[in-house]
Amino acid sequence: MREDLNQGLIDFLKASPTPFHATASLALRLEAAGFQHLDERASWYTEAGGRYYVTRNDSSIIAFKLGKRSPLEGGIRLVGAHTDSPCLRVKPQPELQRQGFFQLGVEVYGGALLAPWFDRDLSLAGRVTYRRDGKVESQLIDFEHPIAVIPNLAIHLNREANSGWAINPQNELPPILAQLADPEAADFRALITEQLARQHDFSADAVLDYELSFYDTQNAAVIGLNGDFIAGARLDNLLSCYAGLQALLAAPDVESCVLVCNDHEEVGSSSACGADGPMLEQVLRRVLSEGDAFVRTIQRSLLVSADNAHAVHPNYADRHDENHGPKLNAGPVIKINSNQRYATNSETAGFFRHLCLENEVPVQSFVTRSDMGCGSTIGPITASQLGVRTVDIGLPTFAMHSIRELAGSHDLAHLVKVLTAFYASAELP
Known part of the structure; x- marks a missing residue:
C-alpha cells in the first residue's frame, strides 16, 4: 500500500x-x-x-x-x-531582449526560496484566456518540456555567492528561453498561440491574458539509500x-x-x-x-x-x-x-x-x-x-x-x- x-x-x-x-x-x-x-x-x-x-x-x-x-x-x-x-509567475508584458537572449519577466508568487530556482530545467504551465470565433474562452496549457533556465553567475564573477548573497528578483530571476538573431523580435503571445494549437488543435484569434507559472521538470521520486524520502x-x-x-x-x-x-x-x-x-x-x-x-x-x-x-x-x-x-x-x-x-x-x-x-x-x-x-x-x-x-x-x-x-x-x-x-x-x- x-x-x-x-x-x-x-x-x-x-x-x-x-x-x-x-x-x-x-x-x-x-x-x-x-x-x-x-x-x-x-x-x-x-x-x-x-x-x-x-x-x-x-x-x-x-x-x-x-x-x-x-x-x-x-x-x-x-x-x-x-x-x-510558491513559484515564478510570468508578467503581463514579459518580453525581455538582452544581449541577444529572449527572457521573460517574472513575479515571485508567495514566499519562495529563490536560490534553488537557479540552474533548473524549467517549463511553463497555467491557464490562458483567448478569443476564438468572436468568443472569449479559456484553456489550460503545459509546455511539459524544458524550455527555460535561470543560469547562476559563475563564482569568479560573484565572489560573495557563498557569503549570504541577496537575490534581486527583478534583475536576476528572468528565465532565458532562447537566443535571438538580430533583428528578430520576441513575441510571447505568439508562443502561447502556438502551444494552444499544439496541445488543443485549434488556432486562437488572439491571446487576451494568461496566468502562467514556471516549474521544475524533474519528476518527484522516492530517494535515499533505503528509499526513506520523497523528493519533489x-x-x-x-x-x-x-x-x-x-x-x-x-x-x-x-x-x-x-x-x-x-x-x-x-x-x-x-x-x-x-x-x-x-x-x-x-x-x-x-x-x-x-x-x-x-x-x-x-x-x-x-x-x-x-x-x-x-x-x-x-x-x-x-x-x-x-x-x-x-x-x-x-x-x-x-x-x-x-x-x-x-x-x-x-x-x-x-x-x-x-x-x-x-x-x-x-x-x-x-x-x-x-x-x-x-x-x-x-x-x-x-x-x-x-x-x-x-x-x-x-x-x-x-x-x-x-x-x-x-x-x-x-x-x-x-x-x-x-x-x-x-x-x-x-x-x-
Whole structure:
C-alpha cells in the first residue's frame, strides 16, 4: 500500500504543475470514483448518499459525500488543504531582449526560496484566456518540456555567492528561453498561440491574458539509500490534497465528509476561491439545512486542516524548540500556536491524537521557538469564516517553499490512514 500511495503521489505531482492542473487532476479522479460535478451557476439537486464536487476559478475544489446519517445529527467531517505553491509567475508584458537572449519577466508568487530556482530545467504551465470565433474562452496549457533556465553567475564573477548573497528578483530571476538573431523580435503571445494549437488543435484569434507559472521538470521520486524520502516540487501542499482525496475515496458512506482544497493560501487566502473567501460556506449552505439547523450542524462538525510541518533538520536543529522537533517518517504533526496562527485547541488536538492512537498511527507535536515567528495555514482562516472547530496538522518536511522539497516516504500512508479513520468516525468531540 505504501509504495502504491507514493507512486500515486508522484503521478499526481507530475500532472499538477499549477493550481489549475491540480484542480483538474483532482476532478478527474473524483469523476472516475462516481462524483458528480455541480455547476455553481445552476440549481442543485443533492441527496443522502450522493457524491459531488464543485470547482471555482478552475483552481479551488470542494468534494463531498452526503452521508446516510443526517449531518444535523452527526455533523460533517472536513479536511482542508491548498492547491497553490510558491513559484515564478510570468508578467503581463514579459518580453525581455538582452544581449541577444529572449527572457521573460517574472513575479515571485508567495514566499519562495529563490536560490534553488537557479540552474533548473524549467517549463511553463497555467491557464490562458483567448478569443476564438468572436468568443472569449479559456484553456489550460503545459509546455511539459524544458524550455527555460535561470543560469547562476559563475563564482569568479560573484565572489560573495557563498557569503549570504541577496537575490534581486527583478534583475536576476528572468528565465532565458532562447537566443535571438538580430533583428528578430520576441513575441510571447505568439508562443502561447502556438502551444494552444499544439496541445488543443485549434488556432486562437488572439491571446487576451494568461496566468502562467514556471516549474521544475524533474519528476518527484522516492530517494535515499533505503528509499526513506520523497523528493519533489509542490509537496507543500499537494501532498495533503492527495492524502485527503485518497481518504475521501476510501471513506464509508455513513457520515457526511468534505474535502476542500483552496487556492491562494501562499498569498493570504483573500480571494473568491481562497479560504478567506466565501466559497466553502456558500457550498455548505446549498447542501445543508438553513438557519438554526445550519449553525447546529457546523457546531457538531470538525475540520482537519492539513498543511506541511517543519521537520527538525539535522544541520539546523537549533531552529526548533528542543522538545518539539518533528521527525520524518514519524507520523503526522499536530501544530499548536497560542497566538492562533494555528487553530488547534486541546479538545481538537486530543481528538486527533486519539484517532492516531486508535489506528496505530504515530503522531507528533510542533510548537515554534518562542523567539521566532510562526507561519499559518487555512485552519484559523476557515475556522473564523465558518465557526467550525479545527485542528491544524501536517506531515513533516524539509526545504519547505523550495523548488524541490523533501518528505518521509512512510508518512503519506500514515496520513491517509488517520484521515480515512476521521472520515469514518461515528462520534466527534
